[in-house]
Amino acid sequence: MKERKIILAEKDIPENWYNILANMPNKPMPPLNPATQEPIGPDALAPLFPMGLIKQEVSADKWIPIPEEVRDIYKMWRPSPLYRASNLEKMLDTPAKIYYKYEGVSPAGSHKPNTAVAQVYYNKQEGVKRITTETGAGQWGSALALACNFFDIECEVYMVRVSYEHKPYRKVMMNTWGAEVFPSPSDRTEAGRKILAQDPNSPGSLGIAISEAVERAAMDENTKYSLGSVLNHVLLHQTVIGQEALKQMEIAGDLPDIIVAPFGGGSNFAGISFPFLRLNFEEGKKIRAIASEPASCPKLTRGQFRYDFGDTIGMTPLLPMYTLGHNFVPAPIHAGGLRYHGAGVIVSQLLKDKLIEARAHNQIECFEAGILFAKTEAIIPAPEATHGIATALQEAQKCKEEGVSRTILIHLCGHGNFDMAAYDAYFAGELTEHELTEKEITDSLAELDTPVIE
């Protein structure tokens, strides 16, 4: 019998993060000050982030060393396994070869701790005592709670109130690792109190939770803020995934023709695909990387490339990104991690330059893909992860129709152990699709008064 998975040794954990900025033919345009519309410098980020991370955010170095302390913590779950999906291939009766890189082995159950640990490390280096963040369904919050626990830093998580009340288990996970979790809006911030004064029963939103976390960080010099995706340094940290996968594919004697990954803000997709795109830049390979997004939040496939705010409330610098408008409110799909209005600037520029692709899937199609995956490969995927699987199934079908074998690599970014309510809704026939009209998108974009990029 053949091997099902390729396992690396701890010494194979990458020693550097890969910075794709160094290889990009067109660098992203600069962030702008919303008031002046002038480019801003890195110092504008200093109230919120430690300098170690700000330097990474703007670095043009191709390789950035991973500190030994970070690598040592990575060893608790890394290297993660690369599986050959032989049962799935057989079920699909496809000539395609399908592999998946599985990040659900981390204690928080997703790829998120890869950046959480790195971010907390740099905060610790600069004497930060407390880190704040927001979380929706709780995947990012639990990764940060885990990381803060390792470095003995206080972790303060603002969790959207409706999630706090309906999805208590992620909160308990954060508590177990020592984090404080507050339903947002809370009475701990001016932003929260203002909302509560208007509506004491406000269900909260990611936008409000961001405001609370940022306000707490800005008011105290020993407190910083942390973000789980979108920013360059977050994408950078996730490249350990793709670097390991590249080594594992080499051991398998194979190289992907197509890489598929779910797309929220970009760190999941970047993590697996950037180290392979390097081969396109440097060795003339033609590996296709496809970002899989929900049809209900299709910034890459139906959004506009322009300047927009990174947050809902308009506190961040203006960023050059594919966006649906920062006021866009996606339908309440179960893949909560993909409900973000914009795409990080690096991924946006790559898409603009046609160096990557994007595809949208509706959520029923995604759950069907997820259940097929669970029934063949045993792992029940997180709702976010089912999006990449849905794209892979389409590509495998194409191989079958064309009678061509291609190698497909899926980023299976996390397990669905905390998402069984979503699967339950699928089985109960309660999942709905919101067919997003063109008018809804143009209306949302029409509200923007930020610079368009021609």
Next chain:
Amino acid sequence: MKERKIILAEKDIPENWYNILANMPNKPMPPLNPATQEPIGPDALAPLFPMGLIKQEVSADKWIPIPEEVRDIYKMWRPSPLYRASNLEKMLDTPAKIYYKYEGVSPAGSHKPNTAVAQVYYNKQEGVKRITTETGAGQWGSALALACNFFDIECEVYMVRVSYEHKPYRKVMMNTWGAEVFPSPSDRTEAGRKILAQDPNSPGSLGIAISEAVERAAMDENTKYSLGSVLNHVLLHQTVIGQEALKQMEIAGDLPDIIVAPFGGGSNFAGISFPFLRLNFEEGKKIRAIASEPASCPKLTRGQFRYDFGDTIGMTPLLPMYTLGHNFVPAPIHAGGLRYHGAGVIVSQLLKDKLIEARAHNQIECFEAGILFAKTEAIIPAPEATHGIATALQEAQKCKEEGVSRTILIHLCGHGNFDMAAYDAYFAGELTEHELTEKEITDSLAELDTPVIE
């Protein structure tokens, strides 16, 4: 930096299961027919189990080959990692060296699939079309659902109604793998209908669920029944864990002085410890194996060694076991997998012969141990798994007091992703302890009219 974990290759998955019966100085006494009190033969089990498993149940062979198809499925998550708990050691400031073998990497999140896959394989070999079982909190049911899915056998799970209603996520997991899950008592069996006629709102019990699953299996020759612990063949299948751990400890250049594992029916404990006890029998080693049980269900530390029924209702043969009496109803602690009145016959005989040890812990102590573990080693343990950790903490403390270094191996049998409600109850201060009185135990045992063993 040193390695944190020892990983084996797929080729290192054991090729045989280890049968400790071959090495035991005193074999277990025979099971008895409750009506005649005469020893029964293996054919008495034929209505419920396939012959392949019955042969294993009574085999005296030391090594029993693992079929290639079973090994191939094991490769989906095996070999499981062995970790050095260096963070925990540091926190405890103990000279003890602590390792843990982690079975939470299986798709169902515990060690249970090791036997589920083997059991379903032998059923498939004999043309069985459907397997029934009972489940409480759902850990065993989901392992069997997973295994039946691999072999395309129907899986019918009777889940205690109160769990079915309060813990829906394990049920959804079973559904995702294609199993049918029925709240028990159900109207699908005579046993269930009888209970429902008396009390339409019956919350159910494990005893009733067993009756339903057994009745369904007995009424149809294509349907068999499956059990997740207690029986000899179940213990046998779990020995892949200890065999791997032995190889991993050798790579670490170490050998445990003490092995600790949670104790429910015995398969968890047997799985990790029996391959090491073989070294005691064959090479004169003095490895101590400690079974960690809940203080609220202390059959090993406070029970009686005598003949008793394996089930609550009294349908099984009489088994020579440590028991609290088959009518004993333990307090509703969160470690649902450990709430069983008796111990499997092999483990009972080993304890009787003082070849293993046992220790009881109350549940608050266990959750405290589990949270300390999560804060140091990152993995949040299942409530069952916290019992072994609690024993390990005591032994590590002893090492510290005596200034002696001993090597402790913990069986971390599963993660707590589906048990966060239990942790929530701990944090909320809602956990209680039931101090079991001597009278409660003697009263329960006094109800028995089965043969005492002097």
